[in-house]
Amino acid sequence: MKALEERIVKDGKVFPGQVLKVDCFLNHQVDVAFLNEIGREFYRLYKDSGVNKIFTIEASGIGIACITAQYFNVPVVFAKKSLGKNIASDVYSTKVRSFTHGREYDVIVSQEFLHKEDRILIIDDFLAQGCALNGLIDLINCAGAEVVGAGIVIEKAFQQGGDIIRSKGIRVESLARISSMSDDGSITFCD
Amino acid sequence: MKALEERIVKDGKVFPGQVLKVDCFLNHQVDVAFLNEIGREFYRLYKDSGVNKIFTIEASGIGIACITAQYFNVPVVFAKKSLGKNIASDVYSTKVRSFTHGREYDVIVSQEFLHKEDRILIIDDFLAQGCALNGLIDLINCAGAEVVGAGIVIEKAFQQGGDIIRSKGIRVESLARISSMSDDGSITFCD
Numbered sequence: 001m002k003a004l005e006e007r008i009v010k011d012g013k014v015f016p017g018q019v020l021k022v023d024c025f026l027n028h029q030v031d032v033a034f035l036n037e038i039g040r041e042f043y044r045l046y047k048d049s050g051v052n053k054i055f056t057i058e059a060s061g062i063g064i065a066c067i068t069a070q071y072f073n074v075p076v077v078f079a080k081k082s083l084g085k086n087i088a089s090d091v092y093s094t095k096v097r098s099f100t101h102g103r104e105y106d107v108i109v110s111q112e113f114l115h116k117e118d119r120i121l122i123i124d125d126f127l128a129q130g131c132a133l134n135g136l137i138d139l140i141n142c143a144g145a146e147v148v149g150a151g152i153v154i155e156k157a158f159q160q161g162g163d164i165i166r167s168k169g170i171r172v173e174s175l176a177r178i179s180s181m182s183d184d185g186s187i188t189f190c191d
Numbered sequence: 192m193k194a195l196e197e198r199i200v201k202d203g204k205v206f207p208g209q210v211l212k213v214d215c216f217l218n219h220q221v222d223v224a225f226l227n228e229i230g231r232e233f234y235r236l237y238k239d240s241g242v243n244k245i246f247t248i249e250a251s252g253i254g255i256a257c258i259t260a261q262y263f264n265v266p267v268v269f270a271k272k273s274l275g276k277n278i279a280s281d282v283y284s285t286k287v288r289s290f291t292h293g294r295e296y297d298v299i300v301s302q303e304f305l306h307k308e309d310r311i312l313i314i315d316d317f318l319a320q321g322c323a324l325n326g327l328i329d330l331i332n333c334a335g336a337e338v339v340g341a342g343i344v345i346e347k348a349f350q351q352g353g354d355i356i357r358s359k360g361i362r363v364e365s366l367a368r369i370s371s372m373s374d375d376g377s378i379t380f381c382d
Binding site for chain 1: 214215219220221222223224226227249250251253254256257258260261264265266267268269271300301303304
């Protein structure tokens, strides 16, 4: 998505350790008009896939998922990160490792909101190592529902998450795929 | 908002300790079409107030804020909950007590996204003791910006938060105001 690549170049900030901050339009301040362009593009890609639910993870996926859901006219369910020791019995849960925060946490979703007849589109802001996305797929599998695919805003294609998940036969559509970032701030996209 | 009161009666669940769960349409599964009705109502209430930014707190405020922001055509900024020990120097921070989770946490926002010329509408899902809302007001005050008002989906009017904040001269509009809940599940709204 050309407009997204241009926005990343214009407003994204590269930090040492291949960290990309896009918090001025995507995940701290949110440019909602621009999110609509993103949502419309996810709809173009998945409109014929029979999606009946959008699934994401708190916190920064929620806004993107809600705006996108307007195009599909379906509800959003967001998985919650739990730091508590007790997992309730009426939830599906999985463990997700966060490289950003250097720890593992439980991710849960109420069993009430995922059903085996669901055809689910996963939406998230970033895909890098793929831990969060794998966790969401786990939860969908727990419910016996179908993963229609994933819609990712920004994929760090130089990390392994996207390849691993695609190799399982899951459709992953990333609107911007970064092939490299350097500490001088330059960003290169996949063709 | 009549449609919201009806939805709360239909789909809300009351638990002991005056806990109201509305996670099947508001803050776990999200009925995005219904959020649009909520956003439209916030716009009706605040459309003449010169709002140039919507401010909320992760996680469940984000979807409501993003949908509402479409009516105002303004960006959303969401404050983040921090459990870390170190607060960066380029953020405004405050402490918020969570009665639900029984602990205090830091809430932060990048100084980059709140400015003294901003006229800010705060959006959140619940108002009870008012701790989160007070925290957001603190952050806006740190930036020297103006609080135009708060748009709350559900206020537990039998708790003190709303009264305290209104007594400071801040406009608070709650789309459903609950006057009492009983353990048998019945919910009464303020006139």
